[in-house]
Amino acid sequence: MTDLPPTYPGQKKLGLVIDLDLCVGCHACATACKEWNTGGHMAPLPDFNAYGDGAWGVWFNRIHSFEDGEGERACTVHFPKSCLHCEDAACVTVCPTGASYKRVEDGIVLVNESLCIGCKLCSWACPYGAREFDADEGVMKKCTLCIDRIYNDNLAPQERQPACVMVCPTKARFFGDLGDPNSAVSELVAARAGTDLMPELGYRPVNKYLPPRRGRPHGEDREAAPLSAVIAEAQNEADAANPLLRWVDRLLSR
Amino acid sequence: MHPTFSIVFFTTASGAGFALLFLLGLAAPLGLLPESSGFGFVALATAFVLATAGLVSSVFHLGRPERAWRAFSQWRSSWLSREGVMSVMTFVPAAIFAIGWIFFGVTDGVIGLFGFLAAICAAVTIACTGMIYASLKPIHQWHNRWVVPNYFTLGLMAGFLLLDLIIRFWTVRPVGTPLLALLAVLAAWWSKEAYWRFIDTTSAPSNVASATALGSRGRVRMLEPPHTQDNYLLQEMGFHIARKHKTRLRLIARITAFVLPALLCLIALIGSGTVAAIAAALAVLSAAVGLVTERWLFFAEAKHTVMLYYGADAV
Amino acid sequence: MVMGGMNFRERWHDYWSPKEAVDTSPRISDEVKYTTCYMCACRCGIKVHLKDGGIRFIEGNPNHPVNRGVICGKGASGIMQHYSPARLSKPLMRVGERGSGEFREIEWDEAIATAVDWLSKIRAEDPRKLAFFTGRDQSQSLTGFWATQFGTPNFAAHGGFCSVNMAAAGMYTLGGSFWEFGEPDWERTRLFLMFGVAEDHDSNPIKLALSGLRRRGAKFISINPVRTGYSAIADEWIGIRPGTDGLFVLSLVHQLLRADKIDLDYLGRYTNAAWLVIQAPGTADDGLFVRNEAGEPLVLDAAGGLASGKQAGVEARVVGDATLPDGRRAVPVFQLIAERYLDPRYAPENVAPMCGIPAETIRRIAGEIAATAFGEQIEIPVTWTDWAGREHKTMRGRPVSIHAMRGISAHSNGFQTCRALHLLQILLGTIDVPGGWRYKSPYPKPAPPGPKPAGKPGQVAPGTPLAGAPLGYVLSPEDLIVDDAGRPQRIDKAFSWEAPIAAHGLMHMLIRNAANGDPYPIDTLFMYMANMAWNSAMNTTETMRLLTDKDPATGEYKIPRIIYSDAYYSETVAYADLILPDTTYLERWDCISLLDRPIGGPDGPGDSIRQPVIAPDRDVRPFQDVLIEMGARLGLPAFVTPDGAPRYPGGYKDYIALHERTPGIGPLAGWRGADGDAHGKGAPNPRQLERYIANGCFWKFELPPEQLFFKHANKAYLGTATTMGLIPAPEPIVLQLYVEPLQRFRLAAQGRGAMQPPDKDRARIETYFDPLPFWYAPFEETRADPGGFPLHAITQRPMQMYHSWHSQNAWLRQILGQNRLFMNRVTARALGLGDDDWVWVSSQAGRIEAQLKLMDGVNPNTVWTWNAIGKRAGAWNLAADSPEFTKGFLLNHLIGGFRAFGHPRSIAPPPETLRYGARFGGDEQQDAAE
Numbered sequence A: 001m002t003d004l005p006p007t008y009p010g011q012k013k014l015g016l017v018i019d020l021d022l023c024v025g026c027h028a029c030a031t032a033c034k035e036w037n038t039g040g041h042m043a044p045l046p047d048f049n050a051y052g053d054g055a056w057g058v059w060f061n062r063i064h065s066f067e068d069g070e071g072e073r074a075c076t077v078h079f080p081k082s083c084l085h086c087e088d089a090a091c092v093t094v095c096p097t098g099a100s101y102k103r104v105e106d107g108i109v110l111v112n113e114s115l116c117i118g119c120k121l122c123s124w125a126c127p128y129g130a131r132e133f134d135a136d137e138g139v140m141k142k143c144t145l146c147i148d149r150i151y152n153d154n155l156a157p158q159e160r161q162p163a164c165v166m167v168c169p170t171k172a173r174f175f176g177d178l179g180d181p182n183s184a185v186s187e188l189v190a191a192r193a194g195t196d197l198m199p200e201l202g203y204r205p206v207n208k209y210l211p212p213r214r215g216r217p218h219g220e221d222r223e224a225a226p227l228s229a230v231i232a233e234a235q236n237e238a239d240a241a242n243p244l245l246r247w248v249d250r251l252l253s254r
Numbered sequence B: 001m002h003p004t005f006s007i008v009f010f011t012t013a014s015g016a017g018f019a020l021l022f023l024l025g026l027a028a029p030l031g032l033l034p035e036s037s038g039f040g041f042v043a044l045a046t047a048f049v050l051a052t053a054g055l056v057s058s059v060f061h062l063g064r065p066e067r068a069w070r071a072f073s074q075w076r077s078s079w080l081s082r083e084g085v086m087s088v089m090t091f092v093p094a095a096i097f098a099i100g101w102i103f104f105g106v107t108d109g110v111i112g113l114f115g116f117l118a119a120i121c122a123a124v125t126i127a128c129t130g131m132i133y134a135s136l137k138p139i140h141q142w143h144n145r146w147v148v149p150n151y152f153t154l155g156l157m158a159g160f161l162l163l164d165l166i167i168r169f170w171t172v173r174p175v176g177t178p179l180l181a182l183l184a185v186l187a188a189w190w191s192k193e194a195y196w197r198f199i200d201t202t203s204a205p206s207n208v209a210s211a212t213a214l215g216s217r218g219r220v221r222m223l224e225p226p227h228t229q230d231n232y233l234l235q236e237m238g239f240h241i242a243r244k245h246k247t248r249l250r251l252i253a254r255i256t257a258f259v260l261p262a263l264l265c266l267i268a269l270i271g272s273g274t275v276a277a278i279a280a281a282l283a284v285l286s287a288a289v290g291l292v293t294e295r296w297l298f299f300a301e302a303k304h305t306v307m308l309y310y311g312a313d314a315v
Numbered sequence C: 001m002v003m004g005g006m007n008f009r010e011r012w013h014d015y016w017s018p019k020e021a022v023d024t025s026p027r028i029s030d031e032v033k034y035t036t037c038y039m040c041a042c043r044c045g046i047k048v049h050l051k052d053g054g055i056r057f058i059e060g061n062p063n064h065p066v067n068r069g070v071i072c073g074k075g076a077s078g079i080m081q082h083y084s085p086a087r088l089s090k091p092l093m094r095v096g097e098r099g100s101g102e103f104r105e106i107e108w109d110e111a112i113a114t115a116v117d118w119l120s121k122i123r124a125e126d127p128r129k130l131a132f133f134t135g136r137d138q139s140q141s142l143t144g145f146w147a148t149q150f151g152t153p154n155f156a157a158h159g160g161f162c163s164v165n166m167a168a169a170g171m172y173t174l175g176g177s178f179w180e181f182g183e184p185d186w187e188r189t190r191l192f193l194m195f196g197v198a199e200d201h202d203s204n205p206i207k208l209a210l211s212g213l214r215r216r217g218a219k220f221i222s223i224n225p226v227r228t229g230y231s232a233i234a235d236e237w238i239g240i241r242p243g244t245d246g247l248f249v250l251s252l253v254h255q256l257l258r259a260d261k262i263d264l265d266y267l268g269r270y271t272n273a274a275w276l277v278i279q280a281p282g283t284a285d286d287g288l289f290v291r292n293e294a295g296e297p298l299v300l301d302a303a304g305g306l307a308s309g310k311q312a313g314v315e316a317r318v319v320g321d322a323t324l325p326d327g328r329r330a331v332p333v334f335q336l337i338a339e340r341y342l343d344p345r346y347a348p349e350n351v352a353p354m355c356g357i358p359a360e361t362i363r364r365i366a367g368e369i370a371a372t373a374f375g376e377q378i379e380i381p382v383t384w385t386d387w388a389g390r391e392h393k394t395m396r397g398r399p400v401s402i403h404a405m406r407g408i409s410a411h412s413n414g415f416q417t418c419r420a421l422h423l424l425q426i427l428l429g430t431i432d433v434p435g436g437w438r439y440k441s442p443y444p445k446p447a448p449p450g451p452k453p454a455g456k457p458g459q460v461a462p463g464t465p466l467a468g469a470p471l472g473y474v475l476s477p478e479d480l481i482v483d484d485a486g487r488p489q490r491i492d493k494a495f496s497w498e499a500p501i502a503a504h505g506l507m508h509m510l511i512r513n514a515a516n517g518d519p520y521p522i523d524t525l526f527m528y529m530a531n532m533a534w535n536s537a538m539n540t541t542e543t544m545r546l547l548t549d550k551d552p553a554t555g556e557y558k559i560p561r562i563i564y565s566d567a568y569y570s571e572t573v574a575y576a577d578l579i580l581p582d583t584t585y586l587e588r589w590d591c592i593s594l595l596d597r598p599i600g601g602p603d604g605p606g607d608s609i610r611q612p613v614i615a616p617d618r619d620v621r622p623f624q625d626v627l628i629e630m631g632a633r634l635g636l637p638a639f640v641t642p643d644g645a646p647r648y649p650g651g652y653k654d655y656i657a658l659h660e661r662t663p664g665i666g667p668l669a670g671w672r673g674a675d676g677d678a679h680g681k682g683a684p685n686p687r688q689l690e691r692y693i694a695n696g697c698f699w700k701f702e703l704p705p706e707q708l709f710f711k712h713a714n715k716a717y718l719g720t721a722t723t724m725g726l727i728p729a730p731e732p733i734v735l736q737l738y739v740e741p742l743q744r745f746r747l748a749a750q751g752r753g754a755m756q757p758p759d760k761d762r763a764r765i766e767t768y769f770d771p772l773p774f775w776y777a778p779f780e781e782t783r784a785d786p787g788g789f790p791l792h793a794i795t796q797r798p799m800q801m802y803h804s805w806h807s808q809n810a811w812l813r814q815i816l817g818q819n820r821l822f823m824n825r826v827t828a829r830a831l832g833l834g835d836d837d838w839v840w841v842s843s844q845a846g847r848i849e850a851q852l853k854l855m856d857g858v859n860p861n862t863v864w865t866w867n868a869i870g871k872r873a874g875a876w877n878l879a880a881d882s883p884e885f886t887k888g889f890l891l892n893h894l895i896g897g898f899r900a901f902g903h904p905r906s907i908a909p910p911p912e913t914l915r916y917g918a919r920f921g922g923d924e925q926q927d928a929a930e
């Protein structure tokens, strides 16, 4: 059903939190996503021209790289992006068939492949580029938030997480209920001033991004080293005389 | 946005078809058109064929055309669904109206009411088509107040030009249709220019800074895309038209869609007989070229916010 | 209205858009098998889910010490590697010319018989005529042993091209090294400096660790000309000019010495800082340590007398002149250090312009290092006993740590630069202390480690194994592998006067020397898992020419026979005569052995295996099985029983469990002994592999807390390491600030001693074999006219591609199918270049075409690209229009062949623009042109 589910207080909003301060751009979450999902709920994730020019395929998660700042102050920021499971998901409401839907119980946005006519309108309606057309089957696919992992009784409880979260070698990805202000992810978002992408569009994404907090090239963001003054002093003293003199009485004990 | 021909054709053809239907449904019951069932047949058939061809063409764009019927289900939220429902729904009163007119030569009374109904439905269908685009927030060039008026005026212009051509086979020297066609052309021109001015002078509220939420850290630009070759998103939404081409195509659209049809309408208005008919026919032809160009540009000039993740600073 | 439980409205809805029944609990797999990943050499533990006879999913093993459950971008794409269309499927015999790629498929019997036929003749005549070189394999304990058994000294593995100078610098200084043999104390360090690392062998561990560092708020400084990848998340980025790290580091040393911010206690206890060095220029002993009759180095004691530097408790002077009984002068090592590095030429102001780092920054970083090392000292309340039996109540550490890799080793000054880094670490007292840099098991070993290379004329004989392993560490000219006339005896000229300290051999010299018959012609070149015709070649075009070069007199190839084992259709395949197709990593046994490069960490030794998780669907065989079978057929003693039957009829699997290198020591250290209860040393256990499999395919031994630090001087640890067979004896390992063996070579170059270098090598050895680190411009820069070649061109590994392996991977090549040349925006503007422009990049070696991408986060004198993305057309079973062929490029084409340590980088002249409007049309370009 294409209508968005009614909202109610305390509603579960499952989603991801991505820490741009930690992501090194390794693409693990992208390939693990591909690997899991090509055999998962929206399987397969086909590839076209796989071994020639113009190779492309269905990916639910991709890593972009940006630079911000200028010159020496520039920083590279690796930026993974998948479906943000928006609260006001226009990708759902534009869908003419009801194939796109947002689950009432947890807010996950899914596509019912058996209803989809492949009109692609949802991909136009998604500002974030999170919809993926499977040209083989003629239907739209997308990140399922690993719905076939997170509730999967065949997995150990600690493994009931999205594939992309499980693999991330820098632990830059978090999964949880962003509808619950006391959840670990919500607390993280609050503590780190997690943000929405393109809030001006009003899609109210559930996924949040934690901004990079690394310093600028020359470490200006950190307090100055307390001992540099000490060093300067010691230097002046020592340089006056033969610098070796200060060690003449030093004995090294083996 | 990638200008897919089936969609370009769909919006122009069915736009013209429904607009013509709108005019017929509105004017015939009021007795403003020749009552001849021959005229009714030709005019309505033209409208039906254009509208249907457009719709059929749009189905070819689908990944799963055989499931197209499912698109009627979500009229409560989806403009595409509404458009689908309305376009089909339009055919019901339109068919009754057509039967009444063509087979019974009746355009007033109950049949006339169905004519009105068909006109309303056709208008709503055009509005729905416009709204499909106007409702898409990620595309600034579509999500604006000019798109629906554009669809209306361009549709009406096409409808009037067609009507003026067809009517000439039944009326020796129509005055209303060429005059109205001329006005419609001018109105469409004005609204299209307004649209172009709008998209030339404004850009989306979103930019790469808001798309990445990194704006506060300085100027943001893409370093590396996620894939070195194009993916679906770029194939579908990464279409980029060079400024040079854009200018040239706009000029072609201006001339063929507006300048020539306006001049030809004038000739059709002032002239008579064959000359006027030829002018009217040329106006239709020229407008067809112009509208397809304009519609192609409508897609080609549209920039999707997803491109902010692929190197665009603004969209 | 209610119909069958649903009201009409629901039915209506259900008709139009039926609700999807999502199976949230699908069964994932029929079976899960544990093994070790081999999408790169990081050796992560993986769980392979098998379903319907195929591979469903590969994920990290959460219990594995290397990756602790995570997996990287490559690892998660293992399925596509396994199903790659570039896999070889049958043994091949060349029919066309070399390089043409024309082969005929043959049966395994023929393949092995042919190889054995070629090799048995060589072995009977002159085993040196076999050169056996391997690459990224983790089987060097087998391949090296096999070469030894065969009797050829011409064996080496990829290390020679990789980071041999860095490994050597570490081994001679610390008895361990950066490379794969050490890591920062990730949990405790407070200030971490990373020099020239983009990805490294410790792929996942570094990622896990950097994340931990940031969470803890430790400071992370990356010194790297490029700010991407790991550098992207650094607190501070030092965009150094390539090849100048040595200067920068020695300037830090200068600052710390001036401020007396060094750990003298540490120097006294654990290093040779107090050892006396003879100061008698022009004599045979100049620069050597003063030693007593027992050969022990001497120090100047408090009373001004000489005492053994090995004796516990001796109080030694750190500066001061000693007069030796024979009247010569000697000074402590530390005094030489202080004198050298206090010189103003190392002052920040003086190095700043060359390094491209402001003097103020250098000064501040020195201050931060001092502040952290001495102001944030760590004490772990663990009692431990040092080598002399003294008990210490705590383990004290200075939480400054360093890691370095190819950004250092890839430059021809890398050895001394790396030594400078170790000098800095030692002066701060941060080697194997809490918060500092820690040895990874099986290190530390004696500095340098034990066996010397074998291969001298007397050690090679027909039909006989070599007298020892072909690779090792030389201590003096007497250890060189040269003949009486001083001529090189190895085909790569390792351990000759041209490259005396060639710890891992010089793989990149092999093909040229073999083709030139220099120092002697060989008969068969046998290669395994090394793409030596392509990305592990310098000056690729020349290398491919040499592989196909014929002797005009005979019309025969100059390298008569080439046998190659690869699993895929790599560039090198086309240049071989006989191809032995290997399996993929999921189809075979492998052994990541303590005898090679194991998975041990600072907290204890470890090793692991690969087990076949799926059967090959092609006519391929694991290379190790084939090698063992060849060994048996050649009658190599260790591979046959006394009555001549194959000793390991089950192949590698048998060998892993049953082979003993020395009594009690075999390929795997876990679960040894008949009952599997011995670790380290013990009798072979026929059921050892079962124990490994039951444990997720790895073995990890956790050292007790009191053995976790100061391993080089920790009595309990040295005992454990000896028992386990990691070191020969429980002797303390003294850190070598001053590397005496280098001085021995230098003395020879100065005309001292019986063995002296040929004249052409004298000056070079005298200059560069400095026992104390110093900086010099990389050779390639001094050779090139800097005016003509103003830019440095460097490569980086992309995290999601492993060398040349992954362009065949359907997923990974979508991520990176074309490499750009990245250039600083300001530099590009000055040259009138823009994004997407095509440029020529040239060096002395050649010129290539590349497409530009501009960025800010790169040193202005530097251009860079991703390594090994460009491919030779026709290789890897890719379609002819693939971007890897048409748009990608391989920087190696520009690397002029150069000897010495590592390989130099090229320097590019100002590129000229080539605007291919049609080719890259792009509208952007046209817009820009308007």
Ligand SMILES: Nc1nc2c(c(=O)[nH]1)N[C@H]1C(S)=C(S)[C@@H](COP(=O)(O)OP(=O)(O)OC[C@H]3O[C@@H](n4cnc5c(=O)[nH]c(N)nc54)[C@H](O)[C@@H]3O)O[C@H]1N2
Binding pocket: C135, C136, C158, C159, C161, C162, C163, C406, C528, C529, C530, C531, C532, C535, C536, C537, C565, C566, C567, C568, C569, C570, C571, C572, C582, C583, C584, C585, C623, C795, C796, C802, C803, C804, C805, C867, C868, C891, C892
């Ligand atoms: N410009 C530049 N050049 C470089 C470097 C650089 O940074 N820049 N790095 C250098 C370094 S450090 C190194 S280590 C070398 C590496 O260079 P190589 O070791 O030559 O390169 P690889 O691409 O790893 O090639 C190994 C071969 O192993 C094959 N292979 C993969 N899996 C298997 C298997 O399971 N069995 C068998 N039998 N074969 C297999 C692959 O198909 C490939 O042909 O490159 C060096 N070259």
Ligand SMILES: Nc1nc2c(c(=O)[nH]1)N[C@H]1C(S)=C(S)[C@@H](COP(=O)(O)OP(=O)(O)OC[C@H]3O[C@@H](n4cnc5c(=O)[nH]c(N)nc54)[C@H](O)[C@@H]3O)O[C@H]1N2
Binding pocket: C040, C041, C162, C163, C195, C196, C197, C198, C199, C200, C201, C202, C203, C223, C224, C225, C226, C240, C241, C242, C243, C244, C245, C404, C405, C406, C407, C408, C411, C794, C795, C796, C797, C798, C799, C800, C801, C802, C803, C864
């Ligand atoms: N994904 C992936 N992982 C790999 C490999 C792979 O191919 N792919 N290869 C494996 C192998 S064999 C090896 S040897 C390791 C090597 O691992 P790394 O040492 O990480 O190798 P590179 O990618 O060459 O990175 C060298 C870094 O040094 C920087 N650099 C270049 N010149 C200088 C300099 O003069 N000074 C400083 N400070 N920095 C400099 C470069 O910008 C680059 O960031 O990686 C291993 N891991």
Ligand code: SF4
Binding pocket: A082, A083, A084, A085, A086, A089, A090, A091, A092, A109, A125, A126, A127, A128, A129, A130, A131, A142, A203, A205
């Ligand atoms: S990110 Fe796009 S696809 Fe996902 S919910 Fe939001 S609008 Fe829909």
Ligand code: SF4
Binding pocket: A094, A095, A096, A097, A098, A099, A100, A111, A115, A116, A117, A118, A119, A120, A121, A122, A123, A139, A140
């Ligand atoms: S492509 Fe499928 S899911 Fe997307 S809007 Fe069309 S019918 Fe709905």
Ligand code: SF4
Binding pocket: A032, A033, A034, A036, A037, A060, A061, A082, A083, A142, A143, A144, A145, A146, A162, A163, A164, A165
């Ligand atoms: S949640 Fe699952 S489907 Fe979504 S990006 Fe992560 S791995 Fe892919």
Ligand code: SF4
Binding pocket: A022, A023, A024, A025, A026, A027, A028, A029, A030, A063, A078, A080, A167, A168, A169, A170, A171, A172, A173
């Ligand atoms: S796996 Fe983690 S570090 Fe790697 S790209 Fe994804 S989010 Fe970034």
Ligand code: SF4
Binding pocket: C037, C038, C039, C040, C041, C042, C043, C044, C067, C070, C071, C072, C073, C074, C075, C076, C203, C204
């Ligand atoms: S780092 Fe290397 S070994 Fe570990 S998962 Fe990745 S590819 Fe496999």
Ligand SMILES: [Mo]
Binding pocket: C158, C161, C162, C163
């Ligand atoms: Mo390497």
